[in-house]
Amino acid sequence: MIETLEKFANHYNFFITIFLMISGLFIVIARGNLIKKLIGLSLFQTSVYLLYLTPAKILNATAPIYDKHYATYSNPLPHVLMLTAIVVGVATIALGLALVVRIKEAYGTIEEDEIFAKDPEAE
Amino acid sequence: MSSSSWGTAEPHLPILLVIVPLFGALLVTFLRRGILAWALTLAVTFVLPLIAITLLAKVLQTGQPIIYEIGNWPAPIGIVYKVDQLSAYVLCVISVIGAVIMPFARRSIGAEIQESAQSWYYAVYLLCLTGLLGIVITGDAFNAFVFLEISSLATYVLIALGRHRRALLSAYQYLIMGTIGATLYIIGVGLLYVVTGTLNFDDMATRLGPAIADPGYRNAVLTALGFIFVGVSLKLALFPMHVWLPNAYAYAPSVATAFLAGTATKAAIYLFIRVIFSVFGIALAIDSLPIPLVLIVLSIAAMFLASFSAVFEEDAKRMLAYSSIAQVGYIMLGVALANQASLTGSLAHIANHAVMKTALFLALGAVFYRIGSVMYADMAGIGRTMPLTMGAFAVAGIGLMGTPGTAGFISKWYLGLGAIDAGHYSIVFMIVASSLISVIYIGRITEVVWFRAPSESAKTAKEAPLSMLIPLWLLAGATVYLGFDTQATVDVSAKAAEVLLGGIR
Numbered sequence: 001m002i003e004t005l006e007k008f009a010n011h012y013n014f015f016i017t018i019f020l021m022i023s024g025l026f027i028v029i030a031r032g033n034l035i036k037k038l039i040g041l042s043l044f045q046t047s048v049y050l051l052y053l054t055p056a057k058i059l060n061a062t063a064p065i066y067d068k069h070y071a072t073y074s075n076p077l078p079h080v081l082m083l084t085a086i087v088v089g090v091a092t093i094a095l096g097l098a099l100v101v102r103i104k105e106a107y108g109t110i111e112e113d114e115i116f117a118k119d120p121e122a123e
Numbered sequence: 124m125s126s127s128s129w130g131t132a133e134p135h136l137p138i139l140l141v142i143v144p145l146f147g148a149l150l151v152t153f154l155r156r157g158i159l160a161w162a163l164t165l166a167v168t169f170v171l172p173l174i175a176i177t178l179l180a181k182v183l184q185t186g187q188p189i190i191y192e193i194g195n196w197p198a199p200i201g202i203v204y205k206v207d208q209l210s211a212y213v214l215c216v217i218s219v220i221g222a223v224i225m226p227f228a229r230r231s232i233g234a235e236i237q238e239s240a241q242s243w244y245y246a247v248y249l250l251c252l253t254g255l256l257g258i259v260i261t262g263d264a265f266n267a268f269v270f271l272e273i274s275s276l277a278t279y280v281l282i283a284l285g286r287h288r289r290a291l292l293s294a295y296q297y298l299i300m301g302t303i304g305a306t307l308y309i310i311g312v313g314l315l316y317v318v319t320g321t322l323n324f325d326d327m328a329t330r331l332g333p334a335i336a337d338p339g340y341r342n343a344v345l346t347a348l349g350f351i352f353v354g355v356s357l358k359l360a361l362f363p364m365h366v367w368l369p370n371a372y373a374y375a376p377s378v379a380t381a382f383l384a385g386t387a388t389k390a391a392i393y394l395f396i397r398v399i400f401s402v403f404g405i406a407l408a409i410d411s412l413p414i415p416l417v418l419i420v421l422s423i424a425a426m427f428l429a430s431f432s433a434v435f436e437e438d439a440k441r442m443l444a445y446s447s448i449a450q451v452g453y454i455m456l457g458v459a460l461a462n463q464a465s466l467t468g469s470l471a472h473i474a475n476h477a478v479m480k481t482a483l484f485l486a487l488g489a490v491f492y493r494i495g496s497v498m499y500a501d502m503a504g505i506g507r508t509m510p511l512t513m514g515a516f517a518v519a520g521i522g523l524m525g526t527p528g529t530a531g532f533i534s535k536w537y538l539g540l541g542a543i544d545a546g547h548y549s550i551v552f553m554i555v556a557s558s559l560i561s562v563i564y565i566g567r568i569t570e571v572v573w574f575r576a577p578s579e580s581a582k583t584a585k586e587a588p589l590s591m592l593i594p595l596w597l598l599a600g601a602t603v604y605l606g607f608d609t610q611a612t613v614d615v616s617a618k619a620a621e622v623l624l625g626g627i628r
Contacts, residue, residue, distance in 0.1 A: 021310075028299060037299060045306055048313065055317050078316070081265055085309065088272045092302050095276055099283060099295045106288035119289055 013054040020047035032112040034103065038096045045089040052078040052085075129177065137191035137204040140174050140214065141257050143167055148249035157233060157241030164245040165225045168252070171218035179211035183618065190262070198262065199326040205262035209470070209619040213259045213393045216474045220385040220481050221252045227594040228378045231488050235376045236284055244284055248382070251277035255390040264312045264322045267394060268305060271358065275301045278387060281379040282371050290374035293367075300367040304357030311350030314343050315402075328402050335407065345411050351398055352414065359391035361455055362425030365448045372444035377488030380440060384447050385481035389473050392454055399458070400623045418459035423553055425452030430560035434567065439487050439497040442564055443480065446523065449557065450476045456550070457538050463620055465541020470616035472534035475605055479522045479531060482598035486516035489587035489595065494580040499568065504577030508584040511592055513572050515599035520565040522602035525558045530605035533613060
């Protein structure tokens with residue numbers, strides 16, 4: 001029991017990652033509102049940032065400063081990668097929201113079932 | 124083309140292949156007139172095949188991959204672009220298709236997209252091309268993700284520019300699926316990075332070998348394999364992860380559909396082959412997880428079920444979209460069998476299918492330009508008023524069936540040989556059987572356009588203009604030509620397959 005708890009406590013970042021990943025994916029699948037789907041998608045993408053950053057961070061380590069006073073530092077590469085991934089995520093959500101605006105103009109609704117009711121063949 | 128004709132740009136050709144369309148896209152956004160934007164895009168897209176063919180010639184001549192170190196940082200610290208036989212070949216396919224359809228685009232886009240949005244279309248088109256070429260040329264797993272997203276985001280816009288309001292919905296649905304696919308891929312890459320500490324494909328491959336000896340790492344590597352398998356399969360529309368594709372192809376502008384059908388799934392297939400063969404090694408994929416078995420089952424399901432869906436379609440674009448899913452099935456079948464002949468067939472089919480399917484979609488684009496619809500009911504009897512367009516459609520369609528004397532036959536022949544080499548005689552039978560279904564769906568539309576009484580719109584239709592007929596017949600001609608002269612497809616594919624299989628660990 002204690003061991004399991006300890007394991008959980010030591011890896012709680014990963015549990016949060018998996019929780020975010022699954023809940024994001026669940027929202028994308030289960031919700032019919034196009035905006036809510038995008039929120040789920042955003043959560044799903046965010047979980048990846050944690051997945052990359054968790055192993056890169058070293059306790060009691062500094063930022064990567066090249067100086068003899070600092071011996072241990074966190075791995076900068078995953079941080080940089082995730083900056084790129086954040087940009088990609090922002091672009092995706094922005095484009096998705098822009099599409100939702102156009103869908104609202106064209107259909108007058110952003111609920112999936114109402115859209116399919118208006119355009120049966122689109123399914 | 125002699126290699127010296129590029130002068131001082133010669134060593135920088137790999138990066139130019141990505142930078143030229145990227146900056147081209149930027150410049151195009153400044154041009155507000157559609158015709159100017161088209162002219163600049165045309166110029167850019169015609170430079171790219173020259174670069175790609177030069178690279179392919181160089182790789183074939185030396186037999187060694189070209190490594191381009193960005194900013195002179197060697198791998199694994201810096202990002203490198205690596206052009207080997209496989210990537211040079213796929214680069215040629217994508218850039219040639221991207222160029223051939225441009226002369227067609229001017230009238231088609233002029234008719235289908237409002238003037239104010241035309242230059243945006245061309246800018247996004249070049250961005251999409253940038254992303255696709257980038258996926259294929261890069262030797263870095265994370266860089267491949269970035270290019271994957273560049274091409275995907277551009278693709279969503281291309282689709283959303285379609286005239287029908289369903290285009291918006293298709294683009295949205297594809298955005299959701301595509302983003303999930305790319306995110307799954309990047310999760311897999313993240314796990315691999317934690318295990319190996321590198322993002323360079325080659326470096327990753329060498330470090331994975333020792334890593335999987337440790338059972339703890341082994342599980343992480345297999346999980347990564349699972350994530351990447353599903354993620355990339357979503358992008359390449361492997362059955363049953365294909366649901367985004369029919370609507371996306373059906374409602375995108377005609378030229379965008381022709382371009383995407385020829386190139387987008389091909390780049391994803393390349394990424395799949397690169398990761399499975401060059402990084403994981405087919406041995407690991409076979410021993411630890413039933414990847415080939417899963418792939419064979421899904422590919423055969425795609426070949427049959429998607430073909431059946433195509434038979435019952437009333438919309439010609441959707442019919443061809445389902446046919447594309449079936450053709451992806453053939454390509455992935457050869458990948459799953461993983462021997463010299465089957466892989467040769469798969470790689471040859473990447474080019475052959477790109478040529479045939481682009482020709483078919485261009486023919487439909489010409490029909491849409493004249494009568495504003497590609498429904499069977501409206502296309503009835505149109506062969507009489509647009510004989511040259513529908514003639515090219517018939518030639519490419521015959522190729523798609525896999526009739527001897529056409530490109531489609533060559534790739535299916537090698538696939539069949541590969542299945543025999545692997546000892547799966549039943550698969551040979553299934554390749555033939557599913558080809559017969561394609562005879563039905565191509566036969567059905569042929570019957571509609573040539574033998575039915577002309578519909579109201581078909582009666583008044585005129586033959587497509589020359590700027591559309593030339594690219595169309597170039598591709599239709601290539602369908603027949605590649606059925607006889609297989610030097611460009613099979614010989615290069617065989618070399619690429621050799622290199623891939625040489626890396627078996």
